[in-house]
Amino acid sequence: MQTSELPDLAHTDTKPLHWLATAAAMAAVVAAAGLLQPDPAASASTSHRTTAQHGTANVTAPDPARADFPLECGGLESAVAKQATGDLDGDGRPETVAVVRCAAGSGTPPSGVYVLTRGSGAAPRVVATLVDPAQEMSVGDFAVSDGVISATLLGYSSDAVARCCPDQQERVTWQWKGGAFVRATQAAPSSA
Numbered sequence: 001m002q003t004s005e006l007p008d009l010a011h012t013d014t015k016p017l018h019w020l021a022t023a024a025a026m027a028a029v030v031a032a033a034g035l036l037q038p039d040p041a042a043s044a045s046t047s048h049r050t051t052a053q054h055g056t057a058n059v060t061a062p063d064p065a066r067a068d069f070p071l072e073c074g075g076l077e078s079a080v081a082k083q084a085t086g087d088l089d090g091d092g093r094p095e096t097v098a099v100v101r102c103a104a105g106s107g108t109p110p111s112g113v114y115v116l117t118r119g120s121g122a123a124p125r126v127v128a129t130l131v132d133p134a135q136e137m138s139v140g141d142f143a144v145s146d147g148v149i150s151a152t153l154l155g156y157s158s159d160a161v162a163r164c165c166p167d168q169q170e171r172v173t174w175q176w177k178g179g180a181f182v183r184a185t186q187a188a189p190s191s192a
């Protein structure tokens with residue numbers, strides 16, 4: 001038998017303590033990797049995207065700039081004054097609510113409030129009109145939160161009131177219930 005000229009290597013003789021130390025080191029590495037994973041909620045933009053309930057694909061909210069609104073502007077362009085998105089009907093896909101009016105040079109043109117959804121084609125489609133421009137109202141505060149649309153509607157008490165300066169105000173909300181948007185009027189804030 002030939003003897004090696006190399007000295008005996010202590011680590012080549014495995015003992016239970018060696019295996020225990022290796023297992024502990026591997027467990028520490030796996031635990032650290034689990035703790036250092038990025039937070040998907042912190043890195044993903046959720047302002048216009050949501051995850052559909054029936055899959056994992058991101059669905060973008062309808063773009064009101066690409067929609068055809070039922071608004072007659074007499075040769076003028078229509079303008080999206082405000083917009084907000086949210087899942088209004090609980091299907092896991094976002095809708096867009098748009099406040100739209102004619103792009104008039106002066107005065108306060110009446111606004112329409114429309115709910116958009118993704119159409120089967122490329123363009124979004126209007127599925128509900130919450131405020132018709134024929135009502136001659138404009139929209140002040142406007143938001144979508146937790147499936148509820150809220151707005152301050154500004155109007156006029158008579159034809160004698162200048163169209164630049166609404167003299168009536170109403171706080172309203174809409175919420176999807178029983179297959180339709182149900183409107184509710186909020187109490188006016190009390191003055192102190």
